[in-house]
Amino acid sequence: MIEVRIHGRGGQGAVIASEVLADAVFRAGSYVQSFPAFGVERRGAPVAAFLRFDDQPVRLRCQVYHPDHVMVLDPSLMQVVDVTAGLKDGGWILINSEQPPASFALPSQFRTATVDASAIAIRHRLGPQTAPIVNTAILGAFAYVTGLVKLDMLEVAVRETVPIKPDSNVAAMREAFGAVQCEGKAQP
Secondary structure: OEEEEEEEEOOOOHHHHHHHHHHHHHHOOOEEEEEEEOOOOOOOOEEEEEEEEEOOOOOOOOOOOOOOEEEEOOHHHHHOOOOOOOOOOOOEEEEEOOOOHHHHOOOOOOEEEEEOHHHHHHHOOOOOOOOOOOHHHHHHHHHHHHOOOOHHHHHHHHHHHOOOOHHHHHHHHHHHHOOOEEOOOOOO
């Protein structure tokens, strides 16, 4: 079973990102489970979304405590939340940042990648410039670094799940796929 945890802030699209990713891996033939964790928080408050998928039915019903991979939609969360908590050795930490992966000085047992999803979202007019919606861009980068989901499956899922600006969301996803900065993997 593959488990993914997404850290974001309310309004950035973490919950929709988990739903789109779940849709894409389901279309590829996996059993999936996707759900958020948040209370009555307001826009901008930290939220987490979780995803599990496997070639067998997923029966586990709890938060993802030991993810294989983590996505961070807002790099300021890294000072507030331990995004590496429970992350399996060799797991990817994908961070929405213009900074190179080495600037985060994360433990060496994890692989780190960054993509400037905010700038990509702004270029494609996804949300306001002060609060871009980065979910589809980060998914394109996730597809690149992990290889767990094909870009064409994500495109179908985006078009089915994201009703607003589907062409812009797909374009942002594809641009992010080619804009990842990685430690331990060749540039796309």
